[in-house]
Amino acid sequence: MDVFYQQLINGLSLGGIYALIALGYTMVYGIIELINFAHGDVYTLGTFFSLAILTGLGVSGEVHGLALVGVVLVTMLAAMLLCGITGVLIERLAYRRLRNAPRLAPLITAIGMSFILENVMQLWKGPSPISFPAVIPNPSFQAGGVEIAAKQILVIVLAIVMMVALQLFIRNTKMGKAMRATAQDRDAAQLMGININTTIAMTFLIGSALAGAAGFVSGVYYGTTWFFNGFEAGLKAFTAAVLGGIGNVAGAMLGGFLIGLVEAFATQYIPQGAQWTNVVVFSVLVLVLVFRPSGLLGEAVPEKV
Amino acid sequence: MSFFKLTNVRKTFGGLVAVNDLSFAIEAGSIVAMIGPNGAGKSTVFNLITGIYSPSSGAIDLEGRTLRSLSTDRVTARGIARTFQNIRLFAFMSALDNVMTGCHAQMRASLVDSLLHTPRQRAEERTVRERARELLKFVGLEGDADNYARNLSYGHQRRLEIARALATDPKLLLLDEPAAGMNPREKEGLIALIRRIRDKGVTVFLIEHDMHLVMNLSERVTVLDHGEKIAEGTPEAVRNDERVIEAYLGRADGAA
Amino acid sequence: MNPAVRRSLRFVPLLLLPLVPLVDHNNSHIDFLANAGAFILLALGLNIVVGFAGLLDLGYAAFFAIGSYSYAMLASQQFGIHVPFWVMLFAASGIAAIFGILLGAPTLRLRGDYLAIVTLGFGEIVPQTFLNLSQYTNGPNGINSLDSPSLFGHRFGFSATPYFYVMLGLIVIGVLLASNLQNSRLGRAWMAIREDELAARHMGINTTAAKLSAFALGASFSGLAGVAYAAKLDLVSPDQFQFNVSVLVLSMLVLGGMGNIPGVIVGSFALSFINSFLLPQSTNLVHSIGLTWIDFTDYRFMLYGVILVAMMLFRPEGLIPSRQRRAELREALTDPGISAQEQTEYQGAAR
Ligand SMILES: Nc1ncnc2c1ncn2[C@@H]1O[C@H](COP(=O)(O)OP(=O)(O)O)[C@@H](O)[C@H]1O
Ligand SMILES: [Mg+2]
Numbered sequence: 001m002d003v004f005y006q007q008l009i010n011g012l013s014l015g016g017i018y019a020l021i022a023l024g025y026t027m028v029y030g031i032i033e034l035i036n037f038a039h040g041d042v043y044t045l046g047t048f049f050s051l052a053i054l055t056g057l058g059v060s061g062e063v064h065g066l067a068l069v070g071v072v073l074v075t076m077l078a079a080m081l082l083c084g085i086t087g088v089l090i091e092r093l094a095y096r097r098l099r100n101a102p103r104l105a106p107l108i109t110a111i112g113m114s115f116i117l118e119n120v121m122q123l124w125k126g127p128s129p130i131s132f133p134a135v136i137p138n139p140s141f142q143a144g145g146v147e148i149a150a151k152q153i154l155v156i157v158l159a160i161v162m163m164v165a166l167q168l169f170i171r172n173t174k175m176g177k178a179m180r181a182t183a184q185d186r187d188a189a190q191l192m193g194i195n196i197n198t199t200i201a202m203t204f205l206i207g208s209a210l211a212g213a214a215g216f217v218s219g220v221y222y223g224t225t226w227f228f229n230g231f232e233a234g235l236k237a238f239t240a241a242v243l244g245g246i247g248n249v250a251g252a253m254l255g256g257f258l259i260g261l262v263e264a265f266a267t268q269y270i271p272q273g274a275q276w277t278n279v280v281v282f283s284v285l286v287l288v289l290v291f292r293p294s295g296l297l298g299e300a301v302p303e304k305v
Numbered sequence: 306m307s308f309f310k311l312t313n314v315r316k317t318f319g320g321l322v323a324v325n326d327l328s329f330a331i332e333a334g335s336i337v338a339m340i341g342p343n344g345a346g347k348s349t350v351f352n353l354i355t356g357i358y359s360p361s362s363g364a365i366d367l368e369g370r371t372l373r374s375l376s377t378d379r380v381t382a383r384g385i386a387r388t389f390q391n392i393r394l395f396a397f398m399s400a401l402d403n404v405m406t407g408c409h410a411q412m413r414a415s416l417v418d419s420l421l422h423t424p425r426q427r428a429e430e431r432t433v434r435e436r437a438r439e440l441l442k443f444v445g446l447e448g449d450a451d452n453y454a455r456n457l458s459y460g461h462q463r464r465l466e467i468a469r470a471l472a473t474d475p476k477l478l479l480l481d482e483p484a485a486g487m488n489p490r491e492k493e494g495l496i497a498l499i500r501r502i503r504d505k506g507v508t509v510f511l512i513e514h515d516m517h518l519v520m521n522l523s524e525r526v527t528v529l530d531h532g533e534k535i536a537e538g539t540p541e542a543v544r545n546d547e548r549v550i551e552a553y554l555g556r557a558d559g560a561a
Numbered sequence: 562m563n564p565a566v567r568r569s570l571r572f573v574p575l576l577l578l579p580l581v582p583l584v585d586h587n588n589s590h591i592d593f594l595a596n597a598g599a600f601i602l603l604a605l606g607l608n609i610v611v612g613f614a615g616l617l618d619l620g621y622a623a624f625f626a627i628g629s630y631s632y633a634m635l636a637s638q639q640f641g642i643h644v645p646f647w648v649m650l651f652a653a654s655g656i657a658a659i660f661g662i663l664l665g666a667p668t669l670r671l672r673g674d675y676l677a678i679v680t681l682g683f684g685e686i687v688p689q690t691f692l693n694l695s696q697y698t699n700g701p702n703g704i705n706s707l708d709s710p711s712l713f714g715h716r717f718g719f720s721a722t723p724y725f726y727v728m729l730g731l732i733v734i735g736v737l738l739a740s741n742l743q744n745s746r747l748g749r750a751w752m753a754i755r756e757d758e759l760a761a762r763h764m765g766i767n768t769t770a771a772k773l774s775a776f777a778l779g780a781s782f783s784g785l786a787g788v789a790y791a792a793k794l795d796l797v798s799p800d801q802f803q804f805n806v807s808v809l810v811l812s813m814l815v816l817g818g819m820g821n822i823p824g825v826i827v828g829s830f831a832l833s834f835i836n837s838f839l840l841p842q843s844t845n846l847v848h849s850i851g852l853t854w855i856d857f858t859d860y861r862f863m864l865y866g867v868i869l870v871a872m873m874l875f876r877p878e879g880l881i882p883s884r885q886r887r888a889e890l891r892e893a894l895t896d897p898g899i900s901a902q903e904q905t906e907y908q909g910a911a912r
Contacts, residue, residue, distance in 0.1 A: 035674050094870055102890065104617050105873050107674050108815060111619070111808060112869025119863035231804070235685070238678065275693045282682035289675050290667045355763060381765035395756040397889040398749075406753045410765025412746045416774055419745035420738050426745065453888060473765055 002145035007264040013152040013221065015260020016159035020214035021237035022244070022252035023166060024087075024207030030247035031183045031203045032099065037110035038090055040234015041117035042083050042208045046215015047132065047225035048121055049079040054133055062137045071135060072154075076216040080209040087208025088201050096197070114230075121227035129226040132219040155217050162210060163253045170249065175202055183247065232278065236263070239285040245298025254296060259284070306369045308333035308508060309477055314363030316349055316532075323349045325532040327363070331477070331525075336499065336509040338519045340543075341529035342552060347512045348390055350529070351479050355387055356380045367477065382410045384476035388466040388483060390512075394454035400465050401450040404437035407472025437472060444468040444498060460491040464498070471502065478502060480511040484518050496521055520544070528552070578729055582722045592721035597833035598728025599790040604813045604829035605735045605822070606782025611811070612820035612886075613743060614775035615755030616669075617677040619807055620684025624780040626802035627660050628653040628787020630691055633704040633797040639697075646710030649788050650731075657784025658777040665776035669769055684807055692799040703798025710792050717792070724793040731789060732826075735782060740822055742778070751775055752885075805862065809836075812865045815872045818879025820886045827881055832868075836861065 021043050028036045053075045054060075063071045094113050098106040136154065140147045170176035178199045181189040190196050218233070219225050240259040244251025259281060266280040267273040288295065307330035316324040324346045331337050339347050352358045354365055356377040365372045372380055386407075395403050412433060418426035441447050444464040449457055454465055463483055470478055480499070484492050492515065499522055503509050513519050519526060519540060526543045528536040530552040536543050543549055582591050603625060610618045631653040635644045644652065668679045691698045698704060710717045710727070717723040742748050750771045753761040762768055791797045809832065817828020840857040847855045872879065877890035 033674075035678060094874070097874055101873075101877070104615070104673055104677070105877055105890065107617065107677060108811070109870050109873040111811075112866040112871075112873070115805075115808065115862045115866030116870065117866075119860060119866060122862070123859060235678075235681070239682075242675075242678075272693070275689075278689055279686050279693075282686050285682050286668065286679050289671055289679055293671065293675065357759070376767075377759075377762035378765050378767045381763055387763060389760070393757050393760040395753050395760065397756060397885050398752060402749060402752070406749050406761070406764050406766075409746060409750055409753075414746045416747065419742055419747040422741045422745070430745075453885075455888075469764070473763075 003268060005144065005146040007268045008261070009146060009148050009152055011261035011264030012257055013155045013260070014263055015240075015257035016155035017214050017218045017221065017256075018233070018237045018240045018259050019159045019253045019256025020162060020210050020217070021233060022240040022256045023163065023210045023249060025238050025241040026244070026246055026248060026252040027179075027203050027207045029241070031179060031200055032095070032106075033103065034095065034106050034110065035238065036095075036207075037107065037234075038113035038117055039087075039207070039211060040230030040232075040237065041114050041121070042087055042090075042230070043211040043215050043218075043233060043237075044121060044225065044227060044230035045086060045117065046079045046083045046212035047219040047229065048125065048215075049082045049212065050075050050216040050219050051130070051132055051225065053078050054135065059135060060133050061135075063135055064137060068136065075135075076213055079216045080212040083212030083215065084205040084209035087204040087211070090208075091201060091204040096200075114234075118227055118230070125227060127227065129224050132223050132225055134223050135220055151217075151221050155221055158213065158217060159253065159256070162213060163249065166206070166210075167249055169206075175199070179203055235285075236281050239281055239288075241295075242285060242293075243288050243295055245295025248295065248297045251295055251297035307331065307366075308368060309510075310364075310366045311350075311354075312364045312366070314350075314353060314365060315361045316346075316353055316358060317361050322532050324353065324360075327529075327532070327534055329527050329534065329537060331508060331510060333476075333508055334503065334506065335524050336503050336511070336522050337525045337527070338523035338540075339510070339512050339527045339529060340514070340516075340519060345529040346532040347529055348481055349532075351387055351481055351512070354380070354479065355385060378410070381473050381475075384474070385479065386470035386473045386475035386477075387479035388463070388470055388481055390481040390485070392459075392462050392466055394462055394466060394469070396455035397453055399451050400441060400446055400454055400457065400468075401434070401437050403454050403465060403469050404440050404472045405433055407440075407469040408433045408436060410473055437468075440468045440471055441465075443471070443501070445494070459486050460488070463487065463495075467498070467502070471507070475507060477508045477510060480509065480513075482512055482514065484513055484515045492518055516544075579726070582725055588721055591725050593833070593837050595721045595724040595728050595793060596790075596837065597830055598725065598732055599786045599793070600810065600813065600833050601732050601826055601829045602728070602735055602782055602786035602789070603810045604817075604825045605732070605739050606779045606786070607810050608779075608814055608819065608822065608825045609739060609742065609782070610775050610779035611814055612825065613748060613755075614751040614772055615673070616772060616775060617673060618680045618776070618779065619677050619804070619811070620664075620680035620682070620687070621779070621783060621810055622802040622804070622806035623680075623684045623687035624657040624660060624783035625787045625790070625806065626687050626691060626797075626799075627657050627780075628784030629791035629797040629801070630698065630704075630787075631656050631784070632788040632791045633707055634697070636708040636792075637704055638706060639699075639704050643708055646708065646788070646792055650785055653788045654781035654784040657787070658781040661777040661780030662773055665773045669772045669776065681804070681807075684802075684804060688799040688802045691802075698799075701799065703796055705796040707792055707795050707797075709795075719795075721793070724789065727789055731785060735785075736822055736826075743822070747771065747774060756889075805865070808865055808869075812868045814879070816868050816880060818882040818886065821879065821881060821883035824879050824881035824883070828879065835864065840864075 021040065024039050025036060028034055057071060059071055090113055094109050095106050098109060136151045138149060140149045170179060178189065178194045179202065181192065181194055182196055182199045186196060236259055237256065240255035241252045243258060244253065244255030262284060263277050263281060266277045270276055309331040312328050314324055314327045327350065339350065341347055349358065353360050356372065356375050359374065367383055367385065372383065375383065395406060412429055414426045414429055438450060441450055444467055446461060446464055446468065449461060454462060457465060484495055487495060496518055499509055523540060525538065526540050527534055528543055528549050535548045535552060536546040581594065585591065607618065607621050610616050632649050634640060635642050636646065636649055664683050668676055671679065692700055750761065750766045753764060753766060754768050754771060758768055813829040813832050814825055816832060817826065818824025840861065844855065844857045878887035
């Protein structure tokens with residue numbers, strides 16, 4: 001039973017990272033119906049930016065007390081900002097021109113962007129995994145026979161805080177309302193005086209910033225990163241977004257945690273599970289898309305003819 | 306037994322009742338019309354017939370056999386073809402290819418025929434191309450065979466949609482606002498065309514806002530408002546029906 | 562001129578190709594051409610799926626893997642089974658087609674972008690499975706010492722020349738079949754589906770069946786290429802079939818011109834040439850003048866990425882486009898007449 005709870009905690013922490021990435025997929029898909037394939041790589045960029053900032057700050061190991069709070073906040077916010085800007089640039093340079101093109105054109109472009117980003121990161125830090133300083137000291141808390149590390153708490157709490165903040169933003173601010181309006185009906189939103197370009201850019205800014213945050217925590221969590229990180233993590237996060245109901249913020253969160261749990265339990269309970277986790281996750285993706293493409297929290301909308 | 310019959314058909318979208326308990330029948334070889342204000346549920350009726358939507362309840366029968374749970378392509382194979390309110394041609398295919406595509410269900414070429422271009426396949430292609438040319442001529446588009454559908458004028462696009470629908474060899478042809486966007490001269494041509502179609506033995510069921518066209522062509526008119534049938538009968542009877550006048554005059558968005 | 566004749570004329574340069582090994586005795590050149598041939602086959606097959614039917618398949622390498630592994634398992638010492646190469650060409654394209662149907666049947670109702678992701682997932686699952694089932698596949702080491710094909714008792718051995726002719730033959734057949742398909746009832750149905758799926762259904766086209774046949778046919782080309790490529794390489798291993806292979810083949814189509822057979826062949830050959838010749842040779846060149854820290858082969862993914870992005874933005878119809886694709890993609894770029902809204906409405910309506 002302890003093993004079960006241990007995997008539950010592990011799954012939730014993994015899931016926190018997927019959830020943060022999934023938010024970006026879901027927001028962008030919600031507003032321009034694009035699977036932003038490069039999003040996973042923006043997340044990897046988040047780990048790379050964080051690493052560069054930590055190096056700049058001279059941090060190479062554990063930090064304690066107030067300094068820890070400072071380092072975490074500065075690094076994460078800076079990574080979020082840089083990723084946010086990257087996301088906005090990608091939208092501006094690669095996607096905007098294709099907004100009215102057949103749907104597959106921007107998707108192909110996004111795959112291209114993904115390859116470009118991966119190659120840039122490969123040239124930046126080389127093709128092998130690189131280590132990421134374990135900034136957060138490792139006090140673990142015992143509850144029953146289950147061990148919870150501080151960094152796990154950080155991941156889970158951060159994911160939940162970010163989602164709540166995002167929900168509040170979307171519900172209550174003018175920009176949030178503009179995003180919802182644009183997602184519903186772009187032409188109508190435009191007629192209502194909403195600046196579509198700004199709204200879409202803002203969506204990329206926020207989504208990519210969340211990927212930046214995910215990048216930072218995943219660096220801390222795994223203690224390693226490499227240029228190809230975002231491919232798998234991105235696919236899993238996209239699966240999470242679809243599972244939750246694409247376009248739905250709470251759904252992305254739910255999906256993220258569920259995928260994290262699926263992965264953790266598959267590793268534990270399937271013989272040689274670690275080898276098969278990807279197969280299991282992608283099978284989940286296929287099954288969800290086939291049987292409930294609107295996801296757990298999304299609603300099926302019949303299309304008008 | 307009627308040729309075509311709707312019985313207590315109902316369709317809801319979430320809370321919205323788009324079509325409510327609708328029943329009527331169509332005689333073979335006739336031209337009938339359905340009118341009603343925008344949003345009355347007319348196009349939805351067509352979508353229910355062609356299997357794009359399935360009815361929440363009720364039955365739709367063609368020649369005594371139900372169309373229930375048939376996919377759209379099977380409905381077409383049964384002999385129902387349509388045009389669309391918002392033209393949906395294959396924009397970047399030539400007019401001829403559009404019509405040849407309509408012949409799909411009558412063609413027998415198998416995968417192997419298509420791969421190998423067997424003599425049988427080539428003969429069939431020739432026949433179908435010939436038939437498509439005839440249909441283009443029938444609707445008056447013989448000069449446009451090689452043009453992309455997208456480059457045709459609006460009125461010609463509407464005619465091409467009709468030719469493409471006829472290529473499926475329908476018994477019942479559904480026309481959704483065929484005169485929309487046409488000038489008076491084009492409308493006269495359309496009236497003549499629809500008569501010629503009926504004279505070939507195809508039953509025509511059309512949705513139209515243009516009263517001149519409806520009154521001129523149709524033998525019976527069904528009036529829909531808020532998804533309900535509020536009147537039915539000959540054009541004259543319907544024109545003088547109190548509820549119809551009210552439905553149209555009570556609204557700003559009435560007949561165009 | 563008769564369009565069929567004109568179409569055939571475009572392929573005349575192909576007639577000169579059989580002479581190449583007689584003129585050029587450099588085995589590495591012939592080897593390169595044979596490899597490039599396998600990728601042309603792949604591109605021809607993917608073109609049926611993406612170019613003709615408009616379905617984005619991002620897991621195409623999976624079928625390549627299935628073809629290769631079929632040969633490796635059924636024509637080697639691995640299980641002591643030795644099915645002849647020529648039989649395996651047929652068998653593997655059939656096996657790949659079956660997998661295409663198994664993948665497509667449940668998923669082809671999905672909207673285009675979801676389908677793309679599902680195929681991507683499949684593309685990840687397949688090599689991973691070959692990797693994990695190590696008791697049958699030797700896991701990461703792969704299977705080697707495959708049977709060398711033979712013709713009229715003459716074994717191919719390690720020379721690239723026989724493979725060159727095999728690839729050439731397969732490409733000629735592939736081109737004929739693909740262009741036949743394009744100009745047939747099925748090809749028209751694919752085109753119609755690509756343009757407006759809902760309207761296509763109203764033409765009596767069973768869109769699921771039509772898409773499924775595109776998937777199966779595309780997969781069978783890939784299976785065929787897999788057998789020939791595995792036999793030539795004398796080896797299969799799971800890392801030959803990663804996502805980047807699927808993207809490479811997609812880049813070939815995008816570069817050359819989706820939907821246009823000559824374009825696809827040129828695009829495919831050009832990218833193979835850049836990959837196998839231009840990048841390594843220019844690296845050697847700069848190394849020879851002392852710039853040893855430069856390695857152009859490190860920029861491969863960048864190259865695919867830039868091709869995909871730049872082509873989609875500036876020349877979406879490809880370098881050698883089909884007339885139709887050009888109009889389709891160009892006008893959508895410049896003309897808001899077809900709105901994204903309408904485009905999405907074209908995708909199947911919910912029942
Ligand atoms: N797929 C759909 N989802 C939700 N509502 C729909 C859908 N299709 C039609 N409706 C609604 O049903 C009503 C009838 O529409 P329609 O049949 O198009 O009217 P008409 O053709 O008479 O103008 C309208 O209120 C419309 O908004
Ligand atoms: Mg209507």
